[in-house]
Amino acid sequence: MFSYILRRVLYTIPIALGVTVICFLLVQLGPGDPINALLPEDATQEMIDQVKAEYGLDKPLPVQYATWLGHALTGDLGTSIATGRSVSTEIFSALGNTLMLAFGGMLVSFVVGLTLGSIAGSRQGTLSDRVVTGFAVTGVSVPHYWIAIVLVAIFAVGLHWLPAMGMGPRGSTGFALDWAHIQHFVLPIFALSLIPTGIIARSVRGSVSETYGQDFVQTLRAKGMPERQVFVHVARNACSAAIAVMGLQMAELLGGSILIETVFVWPGTGQLLNNAIFMRDLPILQGTILIMALIFVATNLVADILQTLLDPRIRR
């Protein structure tokens, strides 16, 4: 197990490097220039050259990348070209905000997805199965940003029950466990959890129904085991596939949703990346994508380890 984990951790290094190289090249290849964030459009060439030199944008691309990489290896992700703020501060502040949504979304999608998928899988062909499947397909198919806008229109604008945007009430500088803060999470978490709920429900349904079709289930029933205990056995056998899907969904949620964060004006990594793309803010793009890639790899590693622990067949 230890060597397996070590191997997976070591794989992270070329993955992270590859991700940053691709990100760097994509931004350089695209039209536009970070200078537009710093200078008015009729700035003189002299001013443009001066600013480029100050930000190191006049150096050859390999030198720019190597300089960034050298600093990143010491934990210094640089300074945002657009805002002048430390990239690390920006990322971790945004990441914290996204994690709050992501964990809420995970909780909702795991609980609801597992429950619905289990119900549907254990009652194949029944009305329950069809309702759950319909809900899951809808969750996966309907654009979640559209749902988000509709939810805002109903619950914020129409009913004034919940806020339309933001992370907290006016003047709030952080999170507190009170309704004034919690209410800001309700709509974004609901909207964010729709797709993963649908995916998890469908995967769990498939996994559970397949497991129910196996011989050992017939044996257990033949032995007179109550259906509830049969279900426990089925769940144990079906959970491996579910964990793999949940791991992927977790990584997706941790990456942040640009669209949900835009609709709800949520200052998370999705919004940070979105702005950085428009501003061609390379240090922010590089740093954020690097951190996201590491999180993605770590999350999937945890999911794989859990799978291995729960399912001895994988260990063999």
Add this chain to the structure above:
Amino acid sequence: MPRPLRTAAAILALSCASNLAVAQDLSTFRVGMTAADIPLTTGNPDQGFEGFRFMGLMLYDSLVEWDLSSADKPSTLIPGLATEWSVDPDDKTKWTFKLRQGVKFHDGSEFTADAVVWNFDKVKDPDSPQYDPRQAGLAAARIPSIVAVNKIDDYTVQIVTDVPDAFVPFQVSYWMMSSPAQFEKVGDWEAFAQAPSGTGPWKFVSMQPRKQVTMARNPDYWDPDRVPASDQVQLIPTPEASSRTSALLSGQVDWIEAPSPDAIPQLEGAGMQIVTNSYPHNWAIAPSRAAGSPWNEIDVRKAANLCIDRQGIDQLLGGMSIPAEGHVTPDSPWFGQPTFKLGYEPDDARSLMEQHGYTQDAPLHVKIAVSTSGSGQMQPLPMFQYIQSTLNQCHFDVEAEVMEWNALLALARQSAEAPDSADKGINGIIVSRTLMDPYSAFTRLFDSHRVPPNGSNWGMVNDPEYDKLLKAAREEFDPAKQDKILSELHEKVVDNAEWIWVTHDVNPRALAPNLKGFVQAKNWFQDLTPVHLEE
């Protein structure tokens, strides 16, 4: 329903209902900006003119300011931190500015001539400890002809230009004064950004990047008529238009910038105030005048101008525009009396095109670069499609080169004959323009010496008459005479159909019913000091 679920549902319903009964805090009004982040807080702001509106002019002042008190007359320059200014009649490269006495920065230090010199070095002298590359990039391009600032006495400075330049007061209006004492205290610009200090009517309270910035009234502001009526204001980056609209309708903010036109009826129906006004903005096609460009023929340019249904575009925008009659708005002191009338006359347009061999079967192919969004761009794609449909009926074959705003600005930083435009066959560009001062409105766009990167004359307009009038305007230090020269220039530019003009924005904003005191000036900037909430 199981009992735990019933209990949870009841708690949720009660909590939601409690929001209906929350009393509004009237001491603070909240603004939903279109900017995606808080503008730079150190002095000269970023985020374009919205940064000036919601940061630069709130925390800071300049020596010369814009009169934002009236919705009825054009906004002109008035004394700010300088009470008077004049040019040396014997050497018109030297200006004397008398500074306002008794003005204090928010940190309590005094505003003097030393502060002005210090702020000049902040943006122009890379060797000075206070030099800020970010502010230099933002400010230096707006004070291009100022080469030195000298202290004469504690309340008098001399501003020196490279050539005689009557536009200096306009330039100075974009140059904000940060506190030297505060900079000395905190040590660098990163720390200053967290604790900014200016002389403005609002004082910085707190900021969370990308979330909000809070400012409080400055009770000691040097202009007692502009001490803010409200205790505090909160500015919230809300780049998505539908989110801004929802935030206002749900009561989370009291003011939103730029609601989308299709949301206006809903906002009005909910009792929101929709305020608009003419301001110095235009949205037009700047055609290429490079060698070989089809736009070099004046009849082609006139035909295009006669084949744009500006009233139709106004309807498309829900009435949120002023159909163009020239380069500047009709109420501008520079409008003059051009003889070429912009209108929708497709028959005349087709006739002009046919004189040059273009027909419906053999149209003139043109390619226009347009962005999907951007500062002042209004609704660029629907507007472009509308223009395209009418122009295509007048023997044009209009193709769009659609790109993102940053990419369009990168294109606009080069000339029409640069490879990025020429290789793709782009011979027109749509970039919304500010027309607030003579340089922005005319010089950078029509002076033959201002082809990028020396200005914004992307189309490479080259007319000796324009250059002569621009030079004359720049050297005319009597404002009334200067306006006359500029109106003569405007008449020529319009009569030559130099551009294909479409419309002017009216800068719509939506305010809560109980938000009072706001006067929308004919300016990109606005004054938030009289704004307050009432019961």
